[in-house]
Amino acid sequence: MAGVASLSKQLCSAGSVHMLSAVEQSMHRCLAMPVRLSRGPTRKAMLFCAPSIALGTSFLGGAAAQGVASVGRVAAGGGARVAMVAGTAVDTKEYVAQLRGAKEAVRELITSKKSNPILVRLGWHDAGTYDAEQGMAAWPKCGGANGSMRFKPEQSHSANAGLANAVLLLEDIKQRFPQVSHADLYQMASAVAIEIAGGPVIPLKYGRVDAAEKDDCVVDGKLPSGDPESTHKQSPADHLRKVFYRMGLNDKEIVALSGAHTLGRVYPDRSGFGKASTKYTENGPGTKGGQSWTAEWLKFDNSYFKDVKARTDPDLVVLSTDGVLFQDPAFREYAEKYAEDEELFFKDYVLAHKRLSELGSKFDPPEGIVLDAQAVSPTPAASNNGSNGPVAFSAKDYYSEASAKTSKSDLSPEMKEKIRKEYLGFGGSPDTPVAGGTNPFVVISIIVAVLALLSKAIGAI
Ligand code: HEM
Structure with missing residues (x-):
């Protein structure tokens, strides 16, 4: 004093x-x-x-x-070196320019190909292998959002059937913006896909370093199964908790993230689930066929929770891991709310998705690189199912909630x-x-x- x-x-x-x-x-x-x-x-x-x-x-x-690399500071100072693949270094300012270019290219790709769902799944499967117990000390062997999905051994994992297509979709953009790490590109594509589908803006940070080689891939079996009673002799609730708790995520995050199934389909020739085609999927857009969770499966909203709760439409799929969200008391508490309140769902989804996107990620600079969360200008919906374009409320909500949760332990040693x-x-x-x-x-x-x-x-x- x-x-x-x-x-x-x-x-x-x-x-x-x-x-x-x-x-x-x-x-x-x-x-x-x-x-x-x-x-x-x-x-x-x-x-x-x-x-x-x-x-x-x-x-x-x-x-x-x-080393807090906000765009403004980078533009003013520039010159810092960051490693996008272990052992290589690039200029931060140039990296930011490439991120911006890649983001625009991703946006064009998704708009033209309607590939929102598979790109969301790619980002999730790259990140969702994370093992919090091993932690970052074991990077990249701890799994997580490190770009290892680009390697064939990981693509061949049972849960990843079909995702080689998603990796290929992004390869051209990777060639055009070679400094952007695969890990960043996969997470960027997922977030942009959700935004274009009418979902919330997810304020990602970038600068993920890529796992360098195929030996860095985790072993098969880290991602959840859609039929855990058969595959793991586990109840769906136990299975979800086992897998997501391993990543360090909680019940609320499990339920919120499951809401991503408002997009996309199951395909019998990939995962083995669902119908070959339904009235909602027979004409695409994009790939034809498969069975969706929702009627408008290119629109990101809370209809997943409404439809899983109702379970009345035989043309919509409900996996056991979806159905349990309305059976397990702790999951149900959130699922019911999300079915009622889309804004709450979006808010919680943004937080959960951002956490997911950073699991096991090694950032360089350590604080990551933040592009303007609102930098992607609102555009007409890419979806042909009546999406209303991006919802921009989330950045504000995210920052107020996230800052309330951030503790001193989040500070760097420096x-x-x-x-x-x-x-x-x-x-x-x-x-x-x-x-x-x-x-x-x-x-x-x-x-x-x-x-x-x-x-x-x-x-x-
Ligand atoms: C909760 C445990 C989960 C299980 C058991 C599960 C299972 C599945 C299965 C079986 C498919 C079908 C794949 C195919 O046939 O091609 C699928 C698709 C999908 N999953 Fe999940 N998933 C889970 C969580 C998540 C999460 C957390 C996300 C994102 C945050 C997500 C996003 C997607 C998307 C967008 C698709 C559609 C892909 C497409 O249409 O190509 N899933 N999921």
């Missing part, structure tokens, strides 16, 4: 004009900082900002030191060290841990800075 008191004295003394202007500058920078950073950088930026105000140091300099140094620098006890979001020094520093500004404004200084 002595440190704070003396700081306060310095700020309020008549001779502190220089310091005050530094304080003002820092505050302005903080106020002007981008609001659409991913949940990590946003939180980190805020935590870093307050001590920097108190010390009169530049926030932006600190953020740069952290950031923790930086905050600690600043904390000690103005009188914090070395024996007292720095409290994450409720750091009293941070709060006091802000108050002191605001008081100093007010004093200046009314001419007291």
